[in-house]
Amino acid sequence: MSGGIGIAITSKDLAALCGVSQGTVDRALHNRPGISPKTREKILETAARLGYRVDQRARSLVKGRTMTLGVVLPDLERRFFSEIAGSIEDNARQRGYFIYLTLTRWDPDEEFTCVERLAGMQVDALILFSVREDPLYESYLGGLSIPVITVGNRLSQAFPFVGIDDYAAAGDAVGYILSRGYRRILYLSPPPALHDSENIYAASRRLAGCIDALRQAGRGVESWIVDTPDYLMKLDMIGFIRERRAAILCSGDLYALEVMYHLASRGVRIPSEVGVMGFEAVDMLRHVRPALSSVAFPADRLGARAVDLALQRIHGREDWTDAILEHRIVEGETL
Amino acid sequence: MSGGIGIAITSKDLAALCGVSQGTVDRALHNRPGISPKTREKILETAARLGYRVDQRARSLVKGRTMTLGVVLPDLERRFFSEIAGSIEDNARQRGYFIYLTLTRWDPDEEFTCVERLAGMQVDALILFSVREDPLYESYLGGLSIPVITVGNRLSQAFPFVGIDDYAAAGDAVGYILSRGYRRILYLSPPPALHDSENIYAASRRLAGCIDALRQAGRGVESWIVDTPDYLMKLDMIGFIRERRAAILCSGDLYALEVMYHLASRGVRIPSEVGVMGFEAVDMLRHVRPALSSVAFPADRLGARAVDLALQRIHGREDWTDAILEHRIVEGETL
DNA sequence: TTGAAAGCGCTAACAG
DNA sequence: CTGTTAGCGCTTTCAA
Numbered sequence: 106m107s108g109g110i111g112i113a114i115t116s117k118d119l120a121a122l123c124g125v126s127q128g129t130v131d132r133a134l135h136n137r138p139g140i141s142p143k144t145r146e147k148i149l150e151t152a153a154r155l156g157y158r159v160d161q162r163a164r165s166l167v168k169g170r171t172m173t174l175g176v177v178l179p180d181l182e183r184r185f186f187s188e189i190a191g192s193i194e195d196n197a198r199q200r201g202y203f204i205y206l207t208l209t210r211w212d213p214d215e216e217f218t219c220v221e222r223l224a225g226m227q228v229d230a231l232i233l234f235s236v237r238e239d240p241l242y243e244s245y246l247g248g249l250s251i252p253v254i255t256v257g258n259r260l261s262q263a264f265p266f267v268g269i270d271d272y273a274a275a276g277d278a279v280g281y282i283l284s285r286g287y288r289r290i291l292y293l294s295p296p297p298a299l300h301d302s303e304n305i306y307a308a309s310r311r312l313a314g315c316i317d318a319l320r321q322a323g324r325g326v327e328s329w330i331v332d333t334p335d336y337l338m339k340l341d342m343i344g345f346i347r348e349r350r351a352a353i354l355c356s357g358d359l360y361a362l363e364v365m366y367h368l369a370s371r372g373v374r375i376p377s378e379v380g381v382m383g384f385e386a387v388d389m390l391r392h393v394r395p396a397l398s399s400v401a402f403p404a405d406r407l408g409a410r411a412v413d414l415a416l417q418r419i420h421g422r423e424d425w426t427d428a429i430l431e432h433r434i435v436e437g438e439t440l
Numbered sequence: 441m442s443g444g445i446g447i448a449i450t451s452k453d454l455a456a457l458c459g460v461s462q463g464t465v466d467r468a469l470h471n472r473p474g475i476s477p478k479t480r481e482k483i484l485e486t487a488a489r490l491g492y493r494v495d496q497r498a499r500s501l502v503k504g505r506t507m508t509l510g511v512v513l514p515d516l517e518r519r520f521f522s523e524i525a526g527s528i529e530d531n532a533r534q535r536g537y538f539i540y541l542t543l544t545r546w547d548p549d550e551e552f553t554c555v556e557r558l559a560g561m562q563v564d565a566l567i568l569f570s571v572r573e574d575p576l577y578e579s580y581l582g583g584l585s586i587p588v589i590t591v592g593n594r595l596s597q598a599f600p601f602v603g604i605d606d607y608a609a610a611g612d613a614v615g616y617i618l619s620r621g622y623r624r625i626l627y628l629s630p631p632p633a634l635h636d637s638e639n640i641y642a643a644s645r646r647l648a649g650c651i652d653a654l655r656q657a658g659r660g661v662e663s664w665i666v667d668t669p670d671y672l673m674k675l676d677m678i679g680f681i682r683e684r685r686a687a688i689l690c691s692g693d694l695y696a697l698e699v700m701y702h703l704a705s706r707g708v709r710i711p712s713e714v715g716v717m718g719f720e721a722v723d724m725l726r727h728v729r730p731a732l733s734s735v736a737f738p739a740d741r742l743g744a745r746a747v748d749l750a751l752q753r754i755h756g757r758e759d760w761t762d763a764i765l766e767h768r769i770v771e772g773e774t775l
Numbered sequence: 776t777t778g779a780a781a782g783c784g785c786t787a788a789c790a791g
Numbered sequence: 792c793t794g795t796t797a798g799c800g801c802t803t804t805c806a807a
Binding site for chain 2: 159165203207219224225249393
């Protein structure tokens, strides 16, 4: 035995071996009525003995459904994505669906390629975290013969969306920071879009939520926004920050870790001198000290809802509504 | 537009619309010889205009290859798995393959289900991190009509294996701990198999490597093995451990974090009182203090090699050899 | 250069 | 109860 030397057996083979027609074999295999117990028994027995397995792609050709969902994500590095991918897989498999997983690496062109190829594979629906922004692309997606569900990063009202309220989440984060007594707040935002074709919906909603919350906080609050890749250098205005207690709200836990690492190397103490808050609440970090204050998203439920929506649309239901699930402030030790 | 209302167009439609035969359409689409530039142009033009896309599953039926790889992993929680999944996806996609991702949740029965369903989908090869141990299962896998590549956890010599040398890695970890001056070492091992059907190859190799290295270290070294789920309680012999400097080698970074968290809550200082070492070297933890000493696996290269092997076997090459890639000690601040 | 026909493996509809 | 036929969408002969 050296792995994969077997020879596949077809329903036609089965028919020949049992001396019946293919139709009868089919009846036995999917125990449908209109077949005598004897013949069924015989067919089932030889099928089992020979390890017959129905060819799902042939089946899908006639059934018109492939029982697979196309999933398009930027990567699996960020815990949010691996969590949502896991959740989608779980839910899909439990309902008899497979998932084709494709990663775009944050490249809008790559995303198009992925979608195009998945469409060629005739997936029954698409679950898409889009990083692409482009009216033509949207009408292209709308013109596909399969339902498209967007997740995490909204594309347009035309497609069902599953995600959190990023605007409110950022606002709540700011609110939490304020409630901890900070009056000097810096928001570390992802850089603005490099190209027109980038979809930064979630990031811009967060930024807006942050700005508005800071504005509402009124005169007593000083604030900064940093959105450049050299943010660590920018933070070396920390001499300045250290003057009086300031807090840094980071648009992701990973950035928060980098910031904390950087601050630590500068001898800044957290949270006594500078407070830090993340965004995403990576599970693994629950075991790390100091525990990072953050905003948690229900990634597993997002994945479940995305699959729900996909299956609903597959089964022809047109009365979908977006699913905005609740975020949650995670109180840690860094504020 | 409301997402997925388009109607798919077939090569037959194309033929009718252009007033040619399906065969001619095919020649145009895959620019094969035997067609006049004119007709080709016309066909290509209408194909583009109508958004024709070849149905890959129909194509696969006649071609005999689905251009998809089945990937079976325990979960995506552990960074090692999400990293290897990402790497497999990257490499596969670059070579024109899709991946069906399935997760077993560490359940041997679930694993069988996944493999069985993937086989039904006629994937061209299987990349499998197996948690199942069972001679029947192995011969079942060997009897499949597709190649099986094992990754991370060896199944048997019958299947190509891509992984690291767990035995040596554990030995090196012990060696590193010794080199840091520790003479009292505790190894935190995953629990032994609960059922006969569990494949704990990697874990047992690590344990063996650890034991042998400790034995070789000789008389001057005291050691303990803990392999029960209540390991944190067991660690509360730390009053004892604290007597003289001891080190805890954990079979995974996550355990190491838990241990450190636990020790911290007991007021034990790391590494001055107790040293801790992990296994896996999760990338995100590079930004966490104290930086965890650990053993790194080249997950991305493992994924790449697994895809290589899969494609080689798909293309009929039988002269495979296992790919044992190098691990690396990551010097952190916890030892 | 093009068309017609057969077939991949399966299911569904209609006869018998 | 069972067989035959047609067809899913494509590719691949083999004729014309």
